[in-house]
Structures are given as structure tokens and as C-alpha cells.
Amino acid sequence: xxxVPIVIDGLVIHLQPNVDKFENELCELLREDRSxxxxxxxxxxxxxxxxxxxxxxxxxxxxxxxxxNVFHLEKQTGLTNKKPISSPSLRRSIRYH
Numbered sequence: 001x002x003x004v005p006i007v008i009d010g011l012v013i014h015l016q017p018n019v020d021k022f023e024n025e026l027c028e029l030l031r032e033d034r035s036x037x038x039x040x041x042x043x044x045x046x047x048x049x050x051x052x053x054x055x056x057x058x059x060x061x062x063x064x065x066x067x068x069n070v071f072h073l074e075k076q077t078g079l080t081n082k083k084p085i086s087s088p089s090l091r092r093s094i095r096y097h
Contacts, residue, residue, distance in 0.1 A: 003066075011071075013054070019075055023049050 015022040027047045034045050052075065057068025 013073070 027049065030047045031045050034047065038045075052073035054071045054073055055068045056071065058065045
């Protein structure tokens with residue numbers, strides 16, 4: 001099987017209506033799912049976003065053909081770009097809004 005490497009540069013991901021609303025809705029859905037799965041329902045279930053990453057790979061239905069590439073995403077806020085402090089500088093990152 002002949003493989004051809006490609007490079008995607010300047011990828012921007014738009015989440016509608018915005019990233020904050022998307023993340024809040026995702027956390028709420030995960031919180032609800034988690035509380036339904038617990039037998040002893042607790043009101044203090046807390047879900048937060050700790051990492052933003054995009055995994056890109058080719059899957060044949062059973063497994064990945066090659067190891068997927070992982071891109072660590074950064075949240076773009078206006079003109080400033082704040083990188084998470086815990087994020088190592090060697091990670092590839094893509095900005096999204």
C-alpha cells in the first residue's frame with residue numbers, strides 16, 4: 001500500500017454558536033449522563049474541559065491503519081493567544097474559535 005504524506009496548515013475549527021457554549025453544553029450532557037449511570041445520584045458531580053485535542057487518522061472499521069495524529073488545540077481569544085500553562089511546548093497545536 002503506497003502512502004502519501006500531506007500537510008494541513010492553518011486549520012481553523014469553528015464550533016457553533018461559539019466554543020464556550022459548545023463546551024458548556026457538552027459538560028452538561030456528560031454530567032447528566034454520569035448522574036444517570038451512578039446508582040447513588042450525587043448533586044456534586046463536576047465535569048470540566050481539561051484538554052482540547054483533535055485526533056486525525058484512517059480507520060478501516062476494525063482498527064486504525066496507522067497511528068492517528070493528535071493535534072492539541074488552543075482556544076483563541078480575540079487578538080491574544082493564551083497557551084495553557086500545563087501544555088508542553090513540543091506539542092503541535094491548532095487555534096480554533
